[in-house]
Amino acid sequence: MYAFGSVVPLFVFAWLGPLVRKKCPKGFTLTQYTLERFGRINQIYISLMSMIFMTSYMISELSAVGSILNSLTGVDIYAPVISIAVVATIYTGTYFNLKKKKNYFPFFFPS
Numbered sequence: 576m577y578a579f580g581s582v583v584p585l586f587v588f589a590w591l592g593p594l595v596r597k598k599c600p601k602g603f604t605l606t607q608y609t610l611e612r613f614g615r616i617n618q619i620y621i622s623l624m625s626m627i628f629m630t631s632y633m634i635s636e637l638s639a640v641g642s643i644l645n646s647l648t649g650v651d652i653y654a655p656v657i658s659i660a661v662v663a664t665i666y667t668g669t670y671f672n673l674k675k676k677k678n679y680f681p682f683f684f685p686s
Contacts, residue, residue, distance in 0.1 A: 599608045605625070610618040637660060641652040 595605075595608050599611050606618050606622050609621045637656045640659060641656040644650055644655045645652045
């Protein structure tokens with residue numbers, strides 16, 4: 576069931592992507608498309624739903640990794656979950672810092 580929930584949105588997006596591009600050629604994201612087609616209130620709603628979905632997806636990914644490593648190696652479930660979350664957060668923050676040329680992590684990456 577987990578794989579089904581991960582793959583179905585990709586197929587839906589592959590089907591809807593060209594339709595969205597026709598309706599909103601300058602749109603870059605789903606929220607931009609929603610803003611242009613349906614207004615600010617619906618854009619906020621879609622943004623909140625996207626954040627809730629991605630948070631639940633991230634939690635399920637991290638708990639799956641923690642459970643798998645726990646059953647394979649016997650390591651505490653929280654150690655891999657916390658380390659993966661911290662590395663992913665620093666990696667994402669560093670990527671956006673390089674893009675914006677701002678240092679939001681002076682403790683980790685001094686200028």
